[in-house]
Amino acid sequence: MAEKSPAADVEAGLLAHLNTAGEVPDSRSFASSLGVSHAELEGVIKSLSAFRIVDSTDITKETWLLTEEAKGYAAKGSPEAQFVAAIPPEGATKDVLKAKLGAAFDVGMKAAAKNKWIGFEKGNKDLVFRKVDNIKDELQEQLKRLQNGEVVSDKVIDDLKKRKLITKEKVIWYSLKKGPEFVVKRKTLATDVTTEHLRSGDWKDLEFKDYNYGAQGQPISKGYAHPLLEVREEIQNIFIKMGFSEMPTNNFVESSFWNFDALFQPQQHPARDSHDTFFLKAPTATKQLPEDYLEKVKQVHQSGGYGSKGYGYDWKREEAEKNLLRTHTTAVSTRMLYKLAQEKPFAPKRYYSIDRVFRNEAVDRTHLAEFHQIEGLICDYGLTLGDLIGVLEDFFSSLGMSKLRFKPAYNPYTEPSMEIFSYHDGLKKWVEVGNSGMFRPEMLLPMGLPEGVNVIAWGLSLERPTMILYGIDNIRDLFGPKVDFNLIKSNPLCRLGL
Numbered sequence: 001m002a003e004k005s006p007a008a009d010v011e012a013g014l015l016a017h018l019n020t021a022g023e024v025p026d027s028r029s030f031a032s033s034l035g036v037s038h039a040e041l042e043g044v045i046k047s048l049s050a051f052r053i054v055d056s057t058d059i060t061k062e063t064w065l066l067t068e069e070a071k072g073y074a075a076k077g078s079p080e081a082q083f084v085a086a087i088p089p090e091g092a093t094k095d096v097l098k099a100k101l102g103a104a105f106d107v108g109m110k111a112a113a114k115n116k117w118i119g120f121e122k123g124n125k126d127l128v129f130r131k132v133d134n135i136k137d138e139l140q141e142q143l144k145r146l147q148n149g150e151v152v153s154d155k156v157i158d159d160l161k162k163r164k165l166i167t168k169e170k171v172i173w174y175s176l177k178k179g180p181e182f183v184v185k186r187k188t189l190a191t192d193v194t195t196e197h198l199r200s201g202d203w204k205d206l207e208f209k210d211y212n213y214g215a216q217g218q219p220i221s222k223g224y225a226h227p228l229l230e231v232r233e234e235i236q237n238i239f240i241k242m243g244f245s246e247m248p249t250n251n252f253v254e255s256s257f258w259n260f261d262a263l264f265q266p267q268q269h270p271a272r273d274s275h276d277t278f279f280l281k282a283p284t285a286t287k288q289l290p291e292d293y294l295e296k297v298k299q300v301h302q303s304g305g306y307g308s309k310g311y312g313y314d315w316k317r318e319e320a321e322k323n324l325l326r327t328h329t330t331a332v333s334t335r336m337l338y339k340l341a342q343e344k345p346f347a348p349k350r351y352y353s354i355d356r357v358f359r360n361e362a363v364d365r366t367h368l369a370e371f372h373q374i375e376g377l378i379c380d381y382g383l384t385l386g387d388l389i390g391v392l393e394d395f396f397s398s399l400g401m402s403k404l405r406f407k408p409a410y411n412p413y414t415e416p417s418m419e420i421f422s423y424h425d426g427l428k429k430w431v432e433v434g435n436s437g438m439f440r441p442e443m444l445l446p447m448g449l450p451e452g453v454n455v456i457a458w459g460l461s462l463e464r465p466t467m468i469l470y471g472i473d474n475i476r477d478l479f480g481p482k483v484d485f486n487l488i489k490s491n492p493l494c495r496l497g498l
Helices: 004-023 027-034 036-049 067-074 079-086 092-101 104-114 138-147 154-162 195-200 227-241 291-302 330-342 385-398 441-447 461-471 486-490
Strands: 056-067 120-121 124-130 166-177 253-255 323-325 349-358 368-379 404-411 413-422 429-440 453-461
Touching: 004 036, 004 166, 027 124, 027 138, 027 166, 036 056, 036 166, 056 067, 056 138, 067 092, 067 138, 079 092, 079 104, 079 461, 092 104, 092 124, 104 120, 104 404, 124 413, 138 154, 138 227, 154 166, 166 486, 227 368, 227 385, 227 461, 291 441, 330 441, 330 453, 368 385, 385 404, 385 413, 385 429, 385 453, 404 429, 453 461
Parallel strands: none
Antiparallel strands: 056 166, 120 124, 253 323, 349 368, 368 453, 404 413, 413 429, 429 453
16 A cells, blocks of 8 residues: 555645534644645645635735754854853863864854954953853844844844844745535545556546646757847848848958058057957968069058058068958958959949957957957949948948937048948937948059949947847847846847837
């Protein structure tokens, strides 16, 4: 015969009491009378309530509970009382007392000294002696009163809180009475028909538990898209609708030549310093560069050309060969434009890229050492600043940013250059959302692009619009090791421009 479970004993005791007394005013007291914990009784109450065998009413109260440390003090005495009790009549050294008391030593000595229960020998602060023969352990008494549910003064509560000996918790217990389906002994309902039931035929006499057709099924295990990937996909769709082709962005490691020199960025520019850029230790340099193009880039830097005076400095190949983690995806744009210039006859192109870039920046709420850059460019004859503004208005309106302003700016490789601002209705101010410009002739003509071909381009980060869309105010909560997976699981659908 199967052994009776403790829960069955608790249930039998509860139902028998309700059958004779009719109610249980306080489930805590009843649990004590049965000699079980309230948690055990609570499980039985919930089960019986689900079948309407008992009616339960919740009683909620906030109360102060002892911490584990405080429970030890309530049983053994306060640390100051333990400290005094450990001192023999002739006194004791601190090392001896520390060995006796362990963790209670420091707290006990400070409290006992504050109460003037102990003293220290003159000239020998290491020797501790009693100043009183008997003490009253008020702390232990206060903790025992709280433990027994008695009321103590606000001052006592404040003192115990300061010593971190109590915590406030919400306590729930129940008052109980007979329910509409009350029985003295609950009949166990079958949940499954087994092969044994079918063989013996006793299934005919079984009473089965009702099916709960409203119960939720097990959650389906599936993957979740990161907010950055969702916004990235929406922006990709915008570029594709506007007729753009994606550039290959699989080179995280780039040479300084393609990242800086080919963009007509001088070798003394602050962005090329190790404080702003991650340079590689191995391999340190790139040796395979297009020699004819490299020579033209060198000349335009040193002495100018194509209507430019250049920078007038001694251009060094070893600087251009240095390997680095790309600081912008414009390095990819440079490679694509050079490749386009080698194709004859010339054909206009629209390119875009969205990928990771790296900068040696201090990490804070709005900056990371690696982030994602969005870049778009159009290469064609006769493009003007007006064309750039028109394309930007189309692009950003698709992102839901219809109010734009443009401010003149400086970039080494674009002229004219513009910062892009959008009015943020939530912040009630204009916010910078990107940068733009027309690539300089000193960058385009050495590549071999025909005279009269211009390139308009713009860029922005992927993180900033994502943070605005999802209400995230710290970039580290969006990208990196501190990301909360619940954010990824519960993030809403991304719909730009709606």
